[in-house]
Amino acid sequence: MTRISFTWTPGWAGSADCIISDGRSEGRVHASYISNAPEDLLNAVTRVVLGAHMVKAQFEGEPATRRWIFHRYGDFVDIDLLLLEDGQRPDSEGQVIWESRRQSVDSLARAVIDGFDRVAQDPGEDVYRKKWLSPFPRTDLEDLRTAWRDTFPLADVQTVDDTLDAPANP
Template sequence: MTSGIRITWTLGAHGWADCILEDHRTTTELTASRITSAPEDFLTAVTRVVAGETETRVQFEAEPTAYRWIFHREGEDVRSRVLELRDGSDHDNRGTEIWSSRSGVDRFARAVIRCFDEVAQTYGESGYRGKWGEPFPRTELEALRRHWRTHQHP
């Protein structure tokens, strides 16, 4: 079990973002482009895990590289894996695992919520839209926050 996960979403050139994943063992960096709804899809996938789905996935496209997150929920824990794929249409077995971590679902959801709260604070919603090219994923963030509050255990 990890002692903590930190996720940082940083906007770069228009339509590009870097996502840094850190835990007590390692740090890795992913890239996402806005050709897909990466932030919305990521928040929705985490919401599904919090709501009890046992497996869900999300993919960041980095043109042509892709980063595929695979979440497995096991009781109150979630195992997260990130595969780097040469092409987004590749099967999982063609990818290279570049990050994996196991955490409590509550701890993981808090890390994701904190990440996007920091994004909103750093860029503001209009600044986010200007750099990313799409609106801030407020609806998906608030859905995750609601599910997290509903499903967290004291």
């Protein structure tokens, strides 16, 4: 198991690119403002942190849909990213474009929080709004942060190994 990393990069005219990596491989996902992609992802990860066993989030793209599927078991989560022709299709019709197994729920939450914190700092929430065409998902990010801190109360305490690669202010 390696630490997950996550980036969300707003593009122009309501688009964004997202990269998730587990140190072995990475998944690249494109999202469009035609869906609530950032809010859906943040809410899905929040539900995983709070103990949900299976959660999905969907990014509508133009023309295809990307579906995130999280399967939690204990303190671990498996992640699948599917590419589907359209968002109404069942998972079984999707093509797996990335998968990661046995990641810690803590690591997933840290990565997503850190990824959105970086966007809030640079380019900033005002630029995010202009590029994504919707406000920065501050409430959803703070909901995830609260769930993470409540579920993993020592998560903010950095160990010597974490100080080099831990989020600056999750």
